[in-house]
Amino acid sequence: MAEHVSVSQISNYVGQEVTIKGWVYNRTDKGKLVFLLIRDGSGFIQCVAFKGDLEPEVFDRVMRLPQESSVIITGPVREDKRAPGIPGGYELGLKQIEIVQEAALDYPMSLKDHGVDFALDHRHLWIRMQSQWAILKVRVRVMSAVREYLDSHGFFNLDTPILTPAAAEGTTTLFETPYFDEGSAYLAQTGQLYNEANIFSFGKVYCFGPTFRAEKSKTRRHLTEFWMLEPEIAFCDLDGLMEVEEGLITHIAQTILRDCAAELKFLGRDVSKLENIQAPFPRMSYDDAAKYLIDLYEKETDPERKELLKFEWGMDFGAPHEVELTKLNDKPLFVYGYPSAVKAFYMEPWPGRPEVCKSVDLLAPEGYGEICGGSERMSDHDALLARIHKEGLPEDAFKWYLELRKYGSVPHAGFGMGVERVTAWLCGIEHIREAIPFPRTIKRVYP
């Protein structure tokens, strides 16, 4: 009885007979020779059947095996440069095959291109394809790299509630759901406020989970349900926060380069762009960024582009502005010190410049734009209360949050990182909907 091995480990078994369990990804028959490309979850490997090696009826079934049939195959592992697959370069001679299920003939996903609509309607099958498998495997490693880094740097993972009583950042983007006799609850759009409570017990914490925004955003950078990492740190200022961010992003990028080399290669990613991702990252003030963008706007001659690049101090960056800023470097770029008016109510004002707050966004290079947004939080009770009043927010709902500033308040800071945006950037893909197994967008909750 041959040992059952996973495709990802196949290089350790050259010359030995092994068993793999998986699915037929593609089949090519060539007379007395059949190539099956088998995927088993850990990788893709070619199996080769020679007519002379098998009973005629077995060979005939192999030659007709429909795509996606589930199989258990036993045979010798060979090294062969011609063999396709991920990682590729190895193949299995087919000696024995057990067909667990011969798949129906009407499998809808061909290996050719599909339209977006069709692919998304068949997401439950699309995730079997090499490209999607490679992207999602990068996502998995991004998520474990996040935990590795934070857990080894003194952070505690304390997750925050998904059902929450009120808005943290305004009421227009919340999903509402009935909640027994309490009226309505809302799906969390951030865990930050609860993180701020947790740091006074644990010092350095993070929450990591799904988050929900009912924004009517219809772009390649938006989902209504996405995964966000939110670290929060006591006794931390804006500079300290940027150091954590660049350390984390460096660790993620270098981990993916090392552990997902085969996936990045399959995706055609230019890995030289990722090799540059090493701390420290360049830092630019909002003021300098604004000057640069205004200059760019004034020099632009194409009327259509000029309209898109329109900018003046006080505005938040649009996607075209972010793209221009990310062109300045081959590393992620910190932009700090945004106008308070375009940011959330809880951000600490800049000393001596109340119109600016101690906020920082991290923009990924190659035009990918914002992957992290964070700030130093307001630590003074009265200043925070005044800001809550100014924003017209219900004081009652923030009673507990205000209390955090009464009992041992300290400077503290935190940020949010979008998992799908980071994954899409590292993979070099166009749209973040491919960076989550089952994307939720404004037009889709199926499948």
Place this chain on the structure above:
RNA sequence: UCCUCGCUAGCUCAAUUGGCAGAGCGGGCGGCUGUUAACCGCUAGGUUCGAGGUUCAAGUCCUCGGCGAGGAGCCA
């Protein structure tokens, strides 16, 4: 919410600008001992998103509706 675009075979797309509904892939049958989304031959497969309208004639033009995509705003 606004702007732009799309909807034709299971899938990806053509169809001379109003004149017989086509191809590749996928399926079926046959061939081939190194294929890389194989290739070659044969074959089946259509309510052209829906409803109206113009016309001798509509996939094509007009009106309304549906669905989706890209972008803006907003954000991670």
